[in-house]
Amino acid sequence: MREGPGPGAVRKYPRTHHLPDSPGATGDDRMVTDLDGLTGELVVTEKMDGGNVTFTRDLMYARSVDSGTHAWDRPAKALWARVAHEIPDGWRVCGESMWARRSVAYTDLPGVFLVFAVWDGTHTLRGWDETAEWAALLDLPLVPVLYRGTDLATARAAWSRQRDADYSEGFVVRTAAPLPEAEFGRQVAKWVRAQHVRTPATWRHRDDFAVNGFVR
Template identity: 75%
Template sequence: MVKYPRTFHLPDSPGASADDRIQPDLSWLDGELVVTEKMDGGNLTFTRDAMHARSVDSGTHPWDRPAKALWAMTSWKIPDGWRVCGESMWARRSVAYTDLPGVFLVFGIWDETDTLLGWDDTVDWARRLELPMVPVLYRGGSLSEARAAWAAQRSADRSEGFVVRAAGRIPAAEFPMKLLKWVRADHVRTEAAWRHRDDFAVNEFA
């Protein structure tokens, strides 16, 4: 099992903490870009043989049980050595969603060479696996337009932020330069105690 790599912040990301990494060099974000909404969920990886959180030894949390049931129905279609990564969305965290398309939203797929698929191939494979994806806010060749897309379509009280990535394939070595995030200030707005309760709030689905 492979741990999902750390996503670096854009230089002006207000939610970056002292422990986060910031990418000052944006020259790698040239060519076609895709901006997706950064969902307020839990990072999960589906493989053919297992499902795990970002920490591969974390086990299955109660709020990931619906996603695990989905994995059990989907895993046989995932190619050997591939990793389907997304957000576990059943539990409500800091953002209350009311019309989610599913309990697990795909944001990236890695192949057996440890390369993140290009966006078009990601969309194609998500369809083959019958898994919904995170919302796309922008696709085009302008970094300034890409950075402005979230503010034009979302607000900080209802969205955690955005992710901007190169539309093409991204080898693991280039991931820290070609996929970056912008996170709102004080993005964690829930008490940690919810993780120790059985009656945690859940999101609403379309």
């Protein structure tokens, strides 16, 4: 795997640790050992049931960087071809590829690629306001925002007030400010519903997989 800033570089999206009360965590997952990093202004976004995909100026790739491009990512790849020239060298725009239906059936998505992170050439996760600005510049929708504020207890309760485990996978909470990649494990965390994967793995080997619904 090639790493580092500059054209053509491939850098895998960091693993997001689970909150201590995340029912979807398994023995292979990493947990947040303390919540001291989740201070200041926080943003809670819905954890979408899609595929983690990265856009750079030169490449589009999944979190499993050697997995190649699959049929269910074709619409996202078409978007990447349209916006790639506007992404600065060494920057990464990360989001969920949402065309294929997995364990959650969505009916009114705003697009086939939903942005949740923007990294600059120093491997700094840009702040949420700048993430929103870049998404708007590229004409790409963001993942839904469920809460923004300074109270961690309210942030952690936002998903259950607005979503249901039958129709939503969970949430991600992060600090709203920029943060270096080394701090990602302390300042970004997720909560995932129990048994969040509810689709047989065989769908990945089919060409007639179900697709989500989108806003017209």
